[in-house]
Amino acid sequence: MADTKPFATPAKVPDGATGVLVLASGDxxxxxxxxxxxxxxxxxxxHTAMTGYQxxxxxxxxxxQVITFTFPHIGNTGTNADDVEANDPHALGMIVREDVTAPSSFRSNEHLTEWMKRHSRIGLSGIDTRALTRRIRQGGAPNGVIAHSATGTFDIPALLAQAQAWPGLEGMDLAKTVSCETxxxxAGGAWHLGxxxxxSRSPASANGADVATSAAAPHVVAIDYGSKRNIFRNLVAAGARVTVLPATATFDDVMAANPDGIFxxxxxxxxxxxGEYAVPVIRQLLDTGKPLFGICLGHQLLGLAVGATTTKMFQGHRGANHPVKRLSDxxxxxxxxxxGFAVERDSLPANVRETHVSLFDxxxxxxxxxxxxxxxxxYHPEASPGPxxxxxxxxxxxxxxxxSR
Known part of the structure; x- marks a missing residue:
């Protein structure tokens, strides 16, 4: 393993420090x-994206997860009601290099600091994010505690114990905690400036033409393992109508919705x-012969359903600039x-063809x-943020x- 020598930790709390990141390593x-x-x-x-922090x-x-943003200026465009993928933040907190400045965007209606406070999320600025990113690249994504106290008072031993006691994401099912309940x-399509x-029920398509989403449109039943809203907007823009079901939906639940395709x-x-509860359902859905499309965790679950295996990645892929080669052309x-997990190529069965590979690793x-x-x-073809x-x-x-209809 590459050198992962510890950060220099001050003997006492530095002047003006009101936030801290305590890693399980003791840093x-x-x-x-x-x-x-x-x-x-x-x-x-x-995360390497330069925009799209909301x-x-x-x-x-x-x-x-706690997100370290590699781009140093996060928050300077403020926040608004449109640039969200769920009602509330799901990331635990953010780590940034520079202090959050006053918003400078005509679309902003709230300072990032106030948005974070309103949603009970912790931010930490003034961190050498290049050094922290290098640490993660060399040593893997660590467990840690992010903390904020206006008085600068922290119980470091207690925070360290909390970081070391956290079991990590491997073996953890979080889909149930973020999925819809029913x-x-x-309804709703693409975003347009102004x-x-x-x-409406007749949103604009990707090329600007109107696409009908009446009862006659192809019906996609989407299983929500933690979906982003822009996925559904793009399905609508492509001409589908969409019904969303919880992660724990059974085969009978899905078929009762009368799908033409499954997402x-x-x-x-x-x-x-x-996959303990999702894979058996996906296998039954595959047997119906209805078209099926998966993204990210959905991709991994489809892989498991056909007999492949998944593994925890060393550092994961998180960014809006990842090159992927399409093998067909x-x-x-x-x-x-x-x-942070990936399908193992060598485990793919004979009836599965690899279609894309990461050009990073x-x-x-x-x-x-x-x-x-x-x-x-x-990857995420719906972007938000991204190309x-x-x-x-x-x-x-x-x-x-x-x-197929």
């Missing part, structure tokens, strides 16, 4: 707290743990990623079945449904 990083006061324990990871913080896939019908989201969403935690897509980034209409990708190279996958899925 203590002092900074300035913002947002809510208190402490939260989880996995400390890093979407990142509200992504349910970040449940159980089924609902999704108009916001199209909440498996992203989500947090260990896919093997969520050699094209490279720049993608948004957020995952060669890990699997997509698969498709050769004997059934099912495919999945490890739009992969929106075509939603059209591909809806097109598969049209051919």
């Amino acid at each position: 203590v990083l002092w900074g300035r707290g913002f947002g809510a006061e208190g402490a939260a324990v989880g996995e400390v990871c890093f 979407e990142i913080m509200t992504d349910p896939s970040f449940a159980g 089924h609902y019908g999704w 108009k916001g989201y199209d909440d 498996l969403s992203n989500g947090p935690g260990d896919p093997a743990a969520t 050699g094209a490279v897509e720049i993608t948004s990623m957020n995952h 060669g890990s699997n980034a997509g698969l498709e079945l050769t004997d059934r209409p099912a495919f999945s990708v490890q 739009q190279d992969s929106f075509y996958l939603f059209e591909r899925f809806v097109g598969m449904i049209g051919k």
